[in-house]
Amino acid sequence: MLKRITLLLVCLVLLAGFVPQGGAAGKYNAEFIPEAGGLRYAFSVPDREFVCLSYSTRNESGMLTLQSPDGSFSGFLPLIYTQAEGKVSLKVLTPAQKRIFETKVTYKPSKAPAAPSPQKGAVRKVSDLALTPGVRQMGWQFTAPGHRALTLQFSSVMQKGSFTIVPDEAGVFSGVLQVPNASARDLITITIKSLKGSQMARQAERTLFVPPELPETAAEGPLSGVVVCIDPGHQQAPVERKGGEQLMPGSSKIVYSKGGSAQGKITLRRESIAALEISYLLCIELRKMGAQVVMTRLNEETGLTNYQRADIAEQAGAHYMLRIHLNMSKRLDADAQYVYIPDKSPYAALAADRQTYWQYAEALLRGMMEETGVKTGMVRRGDQFVGNNWAKMPVFLIETGFMSAPANDILLAHPVYQQRVALGLAKGVIGMEEIKRGLEH
Numbered sequence: 528m529l530k531r532i533t534l535l536l537v538c539l540v541l542l543a544g545f546v547p548q549g550g551a552a553g554k555y556n557a558e559f560i561p562e563a564g565g566l567r568y569a570f571s572v573p574d575r576e577f578v579c580l581s582y583s584t585r586n587e588s589g590m591l592t593l594q595s596p597d598g599s600f601s602g603f604l605p606l607i608y609t610q611a612e613g614k615v616s617l618k619v620l621t622p623a624q625k626r627i628f629e630t631k632v633t634y635k636p637s638k639a640p641a642a643p644s645p646q647k648g649a650v651r652k653v654s655d656l657a658l659t660p661g662v663r664q665m666g667w668q669f670t671a672p673g674h675r676a677l678t679l680q681f682s683s684v685m686q687k688g689s690f691t692i693v694p695d696e697a698g699v700f701s702g703v704l705q706v707p708n709a710s711a712r713d714l715i716t717i718t719i720k721s722l723k724g725s726q727m728a729r730q731a732e733r734t735l736f737v738p739p740e741l742p743e744t745a746a747e748g749p750l751s752g753v754v755v756c757i758d759p760g761h762q763q764a765p766v767e768r769k770g771g772e773q774l775m776p777g778s779s780k781i782v783y784s785k786g787g788s789a790q791g792k793i794t795l796r797r798e799s800i801a802a803l804e805i806s807y808l809l810c811i812e813l814r815k816m817g818a819q820v821v822m823t824r825l826n827e828e829t830g831l832t833n834y835q836r837a838d839i840a841e842q843a844g845a846h847y848m849l850r851i852h853l854n855m856s857k858r859l860d861a862d863a864q865y866v867y868i869p870d871k872s873p874y875a876a877l878a879a880d881r882q883t884y885w886q887y888a889e890a891l892l893r894g895m896m897e898e899t900g901v902k903t904g905m906v907r908r909g910d911q912f913v914g915n916n917w918a919k920m921p922v923f924l925i926e927t928g929f930m931s932a933p934a935n936d937i938l939l940a941h942p943v944y945q946q947r948v949a950l951g952l953a954k955g956v957i958g959m960e961e962i963k964r965g966l967e968h
């Protein structure tokens with residue numbers, strides 16, 4: 528076995544000798560130029576709109592998603608936490624995490640702070656570490672008597688790092704950790720270590736979600752007079768569901784929701800936050816088109832039962848209810864969108880006749896598929912969703928993509944792609960209105 532590995536290594540070394548430096552990267556016109564605080568990059572990957580750029584140095588690593596309409600990507604990769612000269616390993620990947628090319632460049636950071644050794648009797652533990660969440664950042668503060676330098680290590684799903692920190696004149700260690708690759712509500716774990724590497728404190732907090740500002744409903748537009756209820760699926764808060772929920776009006780079947788929700792395969796994001804982000808963008812699109820919009824929840828802290836969701840839509844006098852979800856599957860290449868409508872619910876029968884209901888769902892699905900370019904989509908009728916069964920207006924549970932598939936997960940976390948989902952659904956609402964007007968004539 529060892530012999531075989533040795534042989535393999537020899538082969539690899541020989542092979543590496545024959546490949547010209549940066550040869551693979553050369554095909555993509557890749558340039559990574561060291562500057563103060565990071566690398567300026569430029570490369571082109573024809574026929575790709577989204578790619579992932581992964582990087583690592585001795586001090587930090589991370590991955591960010593880049594978007595470009597024409598396959599030429601350029602920008603600045605900050606290396607905030609790299610404190611020693613060394614190689615930066617760079618990989619450009621497809622959203623499905625397949626390697627396109629990789630390269631290495633030497634990076635020399637500005638001078639690292641000196642790390643003086645601790646005084647005699649220095650404390651072994653930090654007892655007052657306090658974290659203050661922000662948007663893609665985390666404030667931190669603590670004291671550690673006797674220490675004149677320590678190591679701060681942080682990790683989130685998309686970005687990790689460690690660096691030397693020093694206290695101010697009063698002996699307080701504090702700062703604001705920038706985590707530009709983190710998404711909203713990302714868990715950031717901070718560990719304080721002595722310079723020798725022993726752990727002195729560890730704590731984790733989620734970054735903040737600050738929603739975009741919602742505009743007023745436009746005075747005129749194709750959706751003037753239309754009321755839409757958007758229901759962002761799930762939530763982070765626990766929900767009281769004592770006694771379960773009746774499957775549908777008149778049914779003796781009681782459903783105990785397990786609250787099962789999808790999670791990003793790469794980003795590890797929760798379905799509830801992705802659904803919330805898309806819902807905000809959808810609300811903005813619909814209001815720009817003149818619709819009145821109500822949302823069942825505006826944050827992650829609001830816990831709602833399915834009854835309550837349906838009730839909010841009814842109280843608002845909604846003409847349509849759009850329930851935003853993200854799907855999961857065992858297939859890593861899953862890439863499809865679904866719109867679920869109720870089947871046997873007596874309320875559904877009153878909301879629209881079966882054929883019209885189906886056409887509405889098709890209009891929504893078509894809008895979403897056209898804007899996002901997803902090739903597979905399906906309308907499905909079923910009784911499994913309590914929130915669908917209790918809605919008194921046409922209601923649609925929309926699976927916008929598969930969080931469990933790497934490529935879908937990366938796209939559904941990107942604001943450009945989220946915006947397409949939102950715009951597609953808003954166009955779908957226009958489509959539903961056209962169907963409705965056709966019926967009324």
Ligand SMILES: [Zn+2]
Pocket residue numbers: 760761787788789798852853
């Ligand atoms: Zn869901």
